[in-house]
Amino acid sequence: MDVSEAIQSRRSIKIFKDIEPISKNDVEQLLQAAIMAPNHHRTEPWKFFVLQGDGRLPLSRVMGEWAKTLVDDPNSESGQKRINKMMNKPLIAPTIILVALSHDETGKGIYSEDHSAVAAAIQNILLEAHGMGYGAIWKSGPAYECEPVKSYFNLGDHEEILGAIFIGEADMKKEPVAKRQPFTEKTVWITEDN
Numbered sequence: 530m531d532v533s534e535a536i537q538s539r540r541s542i543k544i545f546k547d548i549e550p551i552s553k554n555d556v557e558q559l560l561q562a563a564i565m566a567p568n569h570h571r572t573e574p575w576k577f578f579v580l581q582g583d584g585r586l587p588l589s590r591v592m593g594e595w596a597k598t599l600v601d602d603p604n605s606e607s608g609q610k611r612i613n614k615m616m617n618k619p620l621i622a623p624t625i626i627l628v629a630l631s632h633d634e635t636g637k638g639i640y641s642e643d644h645s646a647v648a649a650a651i652q653n654i655l656l657e658a659h660g661m662g663y664g665a666i667w668k669s670g671p672a673y674e675c676e677p678v679k680s681y682f683n684l685g686d687h688e689e690i691l692g693a694i695f696i697g698e699a700d701m702k703k704e705p706v707a708k709r710q711p712f713t714e715k716t717v718w719i720t721e722d723n
C-alpha cells in the first residue's frame with residue numbers, strides 16, 4: 530500500500546477481536562514509525578507505554594478507582610455502571626500504545642511544537658498500523674489525563690498522555706468513505722502579489 534492509499538483508506542476502528550495481542554516485532558515497527566515524525570529542534574518529545582493482554586488490567590483498575598471518586602454513590606447501580614464503563618476503556622483492543630508528550634521546559638523545544646510532533650508521531654502509528662493490515666484508533670480525554678493515570682505511568686508535571694492508540698484485528702466493517710467537508714471549503718489560495 531503506498532502512502533497516498535494508506536492516508537485515503539485509513540479509518541478509525543472501534544471494535545476489535547478479543548484475540549492474542551499483535552507481536553512484539555509488529556509493535557516495534559509501529560514505534561519505529563512513530564519516532565520518525567518530524568520534530569523541531571529534534572527534541573524527540575515522546576514517551577510510549579505498550580500495554581498488552583493482562584498488562585492492561587492495572588490501568589483498568591486505576592481508572593476504576595478514579596471513576597469511584599467521580600460518582601455520587603459507587604455502590605449504586607448507576608455508579609457501578611459508570612465505574613465498569615471506565616474500567617472497560619483500556620480493554621477494547623488487545624494492544625494499546627499510550628503516547629505521552631514529554632516537554633522539557635528548560636530545553637529548546639516550544640510546547641506547541643513538541644505537542645504537534647507527538648501528534649505527528651501518533652498519526653505515523655495509525656498509518657503504519659493500517660499499512661500492516663491492523664485496525665487502530667486514537668482515543669484521548671480525561672480518563673487518560675487524570676492524575677492517578679499520570680501517576681501510574683510516573684509522568685511528571687511537564688508530561689501528559691496525548692493518545693491511547695488501540696491496535697488489533699478489526700471486528701467491524703470500517704466506514705468506506707471518510708466524512709469530510711471538501712478541502713475547497715477550507716482553503717484559500719494566494720497566487721498573486723497584491
Ligand SMILES: Cc1cc2nc3c(=O)[nH]c(=O)nc-3n(C[C@H](O)[C@H](O)[C@H](O)COP(=O)(O)O)c2cc1C
Nearest residue numbers: 539540541542543666667668669670691704707708
Ligand atoms: C486527538 C484525537 C482524539 C481522539 N479521541 C477519540 C476518542 O476519545 N474516542 C473516539 O472514539 N475517537 C477518538 N478520535 C478519533 C476520531 O473520532 C476519528 O478520527 C474521527 O471520527 C474521524 O474518523 P476517521 O479516523 O475514521 O477518519 C480521536 C482523534 C483525535 C485526532
